Amino acid sequence: MDKPGTRDNGHMATPSISHRLAEAAVALFDENGYDETTVDDIAARAGVSRSTFFRYYRSKEDAIFPDHDTLLAQVDARLRASTADTAIVAVSDAVRIVLAHYVADAEVSLRRYRLVGRVPALRDRxxxxVARYQRLFREFIGKWLAGTPDADLRAELMAASVVAAHNQVLRGWLRAGGTYDPSGPLDQALGYVIATFRHLERPQDGRDDVVVATFSRSASPLAVMEAIQGHLRPRPTGETGEKP
Amino acid sequence: MDKPGTRDNGHMATPSISHRLAEAAVALFDENGYDETTVDDIAARAGVSRSTFFRYYRSKEDAIFPDHDTLLAQVDARLRASTADTAIVAVSDAVRIVLAHYVADAEVSLRRYRLVGRVPALRDRxxxxVARYQRLFREFIGKWLAGTPDADLRAELMAASVVAAHNQVLRGWLRAGGTYDPSGPLDQALGYVIATFRHLERPQDGRDDVVVATFSRSASPLAVMEAIQGHLRPRPTGETGEKP
DNA sequence: ACGCAAGCGAGACTGAGTATCGTCTCAGTG
DNA sequence: CACTGAGACGATACTCAGTCTCGCTTGCGT
Incomplete structure (x- = not known):
């Protein structure tokens, strides 16, 4: 079931075959273009046979999107490992997992980004x-909201928004050449999404306000808490109007 | 540039070749499955040669999603034919155009829905x-919001939400066997979306302020959530109720 | 030393998609 | 009527992705 190359021995002196294949694929795609590169070419440059290529990757496109199933499984696992209380946290964490995966391999992510931008087939892929991620989120949120009014519609909207927020942050980061840490913008974007839907949750409650918080990773937890408390109105009378 | 079969002579006594091909394709897909049906089979049943099939459809999948480019062009046209004042109307109209197209051909839509549900390749397609539609909406909304704060992020979120709303309504209608008029539910769903984002349009006019904060990853999610919940409504009745 | 299983190469095969060429039909023209 | 040129179709060959089978080697345990 599991392809042998899925697990990577990145520390070996002799790079693993899957590594060599991926390297060869990306290099050839860069040099000659995607359509112009055949699987034979990739295998030849990696020094293996065509058969071996298909032992490690299900398809030619798979050579560019390896660890995708792994990532999807991680997201699924993170979502499952949560109760109703922590649903929002689970979703946020899951999204962070995905973004972190791109950031961890900025080099590869950037090359892939440029390549995908030029090849329609890869864009579709x-x-x-993305649709599969969204489906995961939709099902999770759907279960979470089960029983509430408009559960299906809201689950769909929230899932789409969460994924869209991630994509927007990711694209921005990629366009900038992966030169900064996107976790701040991601938290901000997710806060945006959460705030958006929270307005719908209790539209008539009136004056009870909502605090959605996002912190920079460098901030110490204590500073964070102080910041939050500073923005909260200790007296309902006082209009502190924050708008960070 | 334009494939000959794109324009349909649906009124002819002898059905057009593109019609015969599409009929043959769907019939064979239903009978023998998608992967098991070759283009030769389709062409043979339609009484034409394999060459002719590819003259009318770019690919095997195209035989199931014909008028797709047309629909995309209609959406694009509707969006372009609008000023900033009527942006919301334009978006709603464009979505309605898409849904109406499915409803107009309920028979075909249902068969395709069942088929797509069983064939992963078609789902990806x-x-x-969907991504192309979303891109259209995103670009349109992006221009519309240009200059406003967080324009890109909001455009992405709105586009995703609009498309998600459409898909949710469409899927519900398809699952029900296309037995009712989905324009009501669609309007409702779109209203939901519009209401959602309207809350964000003017965050400052109401006194209910929003504070966006970010958390360090090192902080445990549970602790963070508890902290936030502890800081929320220090005054009111108690009522911690999550689970909207 | 003897299996024995896993990893790999070789090659055949199916089928999608492309390109080229030949044929036929039909419209317009003299 | 004969000629001509364009468009639609069929036939064929070709490339390449993806699948499958078989046979070889290597290494590991007994």
């Missing part, structure tokens, strides 16, 4: 992946 | 189409 990526969209298909 | 459909997701790719």
């Amino acid at each position: 990526e969209n298909a992946s | 459909e997701n790719a189409s």
Whole structure:
């Protein structure tokens, strides 16, 4: 079931075959273009046979989107490992997992980004992946909201928004060449999404306000808490109007 | 540039070749499955040669998603034919155009829905189409919001939400066997979306302020959530109720 | 030393998609 | 009527992705 190359021995002196194949694929795609590169070419440059290529990757496109199933499984696991109380946290964490994965391999992510931008077939492939993530989120949120009014519609909207927020942050980061840490913007974007839907949750409650918080990673927890408390109105009378 | 079969002579006594091909394709897909049906089979049943099939459809999948480019062009046209004042109307109209197109051909839509549900390759294809619609909406909304704060992020979120709303309504209608008029539910769903984002449009006019904060990853999610919940409504009745 | 299983190469095969060429039909023209 | 040129179709060959089978080697345990 599991392809042998899925597990990577990145520390070996002799790079693993899957590594060599991926390297060869990306290099050839860069040099000659995607359509112009055949699987034979990739295998030849990696020094293996065509058969071996298909032992490690299900398809030619798979050579560019390896660890995708792994990532999807991680997201799924993170979502499952949560109760109703922590649903929002689970979703946020899951999204962070995905973004962190891109950031961890900025080099590869950037090359892939440029490549995907030029090849429609790969764009479609990526969209298909995004849809799978969205489906995961939709099902999770759907279960979470089960029983509430408009559960299906809201689950769909929230899932789409969460994924869209991630994509927006990711694209921005990629366009900038992966030169900064996108976790701040991601938290901000997720806060935006959460705030958006929280307005719908209790639209009539009136004056009870909502605090959605996002912190920079460098901030110490204590400073964070102080900041929050500073922005909260200790007296309902006082209009502190924050708007960070 | 334009494939001959794109324009349909649906009124002819002898059905057009593109019609015969599409009929043959769907019939064979239903009978023998998608992967098991070759283009030769389709062409043979339609009484034409394999060459002719590819003259009318770019690929095997195209035989199931014909008028897709047309629909995309209609959406694009509707969006372009609008000023900033009527942006919301334009978006709503564009979505309605898409849904109406499915409803107009309920028979075909239902068969395709069942087929797509069983064939992953077709699902991916459909997701790719959805992404193209979403891109259209995103670009339109992006221009519309240009200059406002967080324009890109909001455009992305709105586009995703609009498309998600459409898909949710469409899927519900398809699952029900296309037995009712979905324009009501669609309007409702779109209203939901519009209401959602309207809350964000003017965050400052109401006195209910929003504070966005970010958390360090090192902080345990549970602790963070508890902290936030502890800081929320220090005054009111108690009522911690999550689970909206 | 003897299996024995896993990893790999070789090669055949199916089928999608492309390109080229030949044929036929039909419209317009003299 | 004969000629001509364009468009639609069929036939064929070709490339390449993806699948499958078989046979070889290597290494590991007994």
